[in-house]
Amino acid sequence: MPIFNAMEPQSPPTNISNALQRLRAVKLRPTRQRLALAQLLFEPGDHHVTAESLYEQAQAANVRVSLATVYNTLHQFTAAGLLREVVVSSACTYFDTNVSDHHHFFFENRGALVDIDGANVDIRGLPVAPEGARVSRIDVIIRLT
Amino acid sequence: MPIFNAMEPQSPPTNISNALQRLRAVKLRPTRQRLALAQLLFEPGDHHVTAESLYEQAQAANVRVSLATVYNTLHQFTAAGLLREVVVSSACTYFDTNVSDHHHFFFENRGALVDIDGANVDIRGLPVAPEGARVSRIDVIIRLT
DNA sequence: GCATCAAATTAAAATGATTCTAAATTGTTG
DNA sequence: CAACAATTTAGAATCATTTTAATTTGATGC
Numbered sequence: 001m002p003i004f005n006a007m008e009p010q011s012p013p014t015n016i017s018n019a020l021q022r023l024r025a026v027k028l029r030p031t032r033q034r035l036a037l038a039q040l041l042f043e044p045g046d047h048h049v050t051a052e053s054l055y056e057q058a059q060a061a062n063v064r065v066s067l068a069t070v071y072n073t074l075h076q077f078t079a080a081g082l083l084r085e086v087v088v089s090s091a092c093t094y095f096d097t098n099v100s101d102h103h104h105f106f107f108e109n110r111g112a113l114v115d116i117d118g119a120n121v122d123i124r125g126l127p128v129a130p131e132g133a134r135v136s137r138i139d140v141i142i143r144l145t
Numbered sequence: 146m147p148i149f150n151a152m153e154p155q156s157p158p159t160n161i162s163n164a165l166q167r168l169r170a171v172k173l174r175p176t177r178q179r180l181a182l183a184q185l186l187f188e189p190g191d192h193h194v195t196a197e198s199l200y201e202q203a204q205a206a207n208v209r210v211s212l213a214t215v216y217n218t219l220h221q222f223t224a225a226g227l228l229r230e231v232v233v234s235s236a237c238t239y240f241d242t243n244v245s246d247h248h249h250f251f252f253e254n255r256g257a258l259v260d261i262d263g264a265n266v267d268i269r270g271l272p273v274a275p276e277g278a279r280v281s282r283i284d285v286i287i288r289l290t
Numbered sequence: 291g292c293a294t295c296a297a298a299t300t301a302a303a304a305t306g307a308t309t310c311t312a313a314a315t316t317g318t319t320g
Numbered sequence: 321c322a323a324c325a326a327t328t329t330a331g332a333a334t335c336a337t338t339t340t341a342a343t344t345t346g347a348t349g350c
Contacts, residue, residue: 029317031327051308066329071308090238090336092307103271107278120270126287127261129250133289136253140268140285144278174346176298196337211300216337235307237336 018042026080036063037073041083046098048086048113049074054095086113088141103140116140163187171225181208182218186228191243193231193258194219199240231258233286248285261285 019038023030040057041049049057055070074095077083086094088106094113101118121140129135164183168175185202186194194202200215219240222228231239233251239258246263266285274280 029326031317033328068309068330069328072328087233087235090232090235093235105275105278108281114275116272120272122269123285124267124269125265126248126285127265129287129289130259133250133252136288136290138285138287140271140283142271142274142283143281144274145281174297176346178299213301213338214299217299 022082026077026082028076028080033063033065033069034073034076036061036065037070038077038082041077041097046096046115048094048096050092050094052092087139088113088143103142105142105144107144109145116142167227171222171227173221173225178208178210178214179218179221181206181210182215183222183227186222186242191241191260193239193241195237195239197237232284233258233288248287250287250289252289254290261287 019035019042020030022038022042023034028034036058037054040054040061040063051067051071051074054074055065055067058065058070074083078085078095081099082097084096084099086096086104088094088104089108089111091111096113096115098115103116103118103121105114105116106112107114123138123140126138164180164187165175167183167187168179173179181203182199185199185206185208196212196216196219199219200210200212203210203215219228223230223240226244227242229241229244231241231249233239233249234253234256236256241258241260243260248261248263248266250259250261251257252259268283268285271283
């Protein structure tokens with residue numbers, strides 16, 4: 001298969017260097033699969049994916065990658081702090097490319113997430129964490145129907 | 146099998162009427178299984194269960210009930226407003242016997258939940274729900290490690 | 291009481307997201 | 321370019337949960 005076929009509408013030249021930099025920064029080997037997934041994840045700006053949705057996106061973009069690798073990569077990126085896991089539904093796991101302080105709207109019928117900037121949100125009256133426990137995160141989820 | 150065997154240590158006389166009242170109130174047929182599960186759920190006061198944990202509790206209490214029925218019953222009780230589903234982990238679904246306004250501490254290592262009374266919690270700065278969407282609930286989860 | 295019938299229960303199979311395994315492939319390093 | 325560890329992958333395994341289809345049971349009327 002030719003790399004560039006003049007007869008086909010060409011996809012915009014993707015910037016691989018940003019993805020490469022991110023992988024290097026977190027010391028993950030820049031394999032073909034990780035580079036491609038990083039581009040799909042981080043070039044479009046903040047959004048949410050599931051393993052399935054990212055896998056489909058990869059296939060649509062002609063990236064040869066297995067679903068197992070998509071799962072592996074999502075977890076590695078999350079462990080590295082490039083992604084954040086959002087638990088809103090027992091049906092499946094969502095990953096968020098926005099790793100800054102924020103909360104979520106969750107559209108229960110569509111299974112869609114929308115970010116809420118955390119800077120403006122002020123929560124008062126929460127009890128202190130029990131002795132010996134450390135707060136890893138506070139999640140606010142506004143469920144919509 | 147005799148209803149009462151004088152040779153066996155007798156389990157304390159459980160108050161079935163409360164469970165019965167609850168089932169009647171939500172128009173669920175008071176079957177042996179539902180009555181027993183209602184007692185296990187609602188007599189001890191507020192607590193959290195999973196299908197597995199309630200099933201084990203039932204077995205320990207010599208209640209003959211299948212895991213499928215435990216699942217069915219938890220969902221029916223939830224639909225009836227007797228229970229509330231708490232989504233904190235993709236590993237399994239938690240059900241809460243406390244259905245009043247409140248939030249949660251979640252101990253991620255133990256998988257345990259602790260209620261936070263919602264009356265004292267004040268959340269400011271949340272954006273309004275998108276046009277056409279209705280807020281079904283706001284969940285605050287404080288994750289502890 | 292007893293028959294009737296819809297509702298409920300159940301064992302077992304099916305599902306579906308996710309993880310694991312073990313073999314093949316691929317970056318990296320000297 | 322050899323060597324080796326890291327990565328990928330197909331396919332199997334896992335595990336919570338749901339479904340199926342058959343059996344059992346509670347409610348109702350007689």
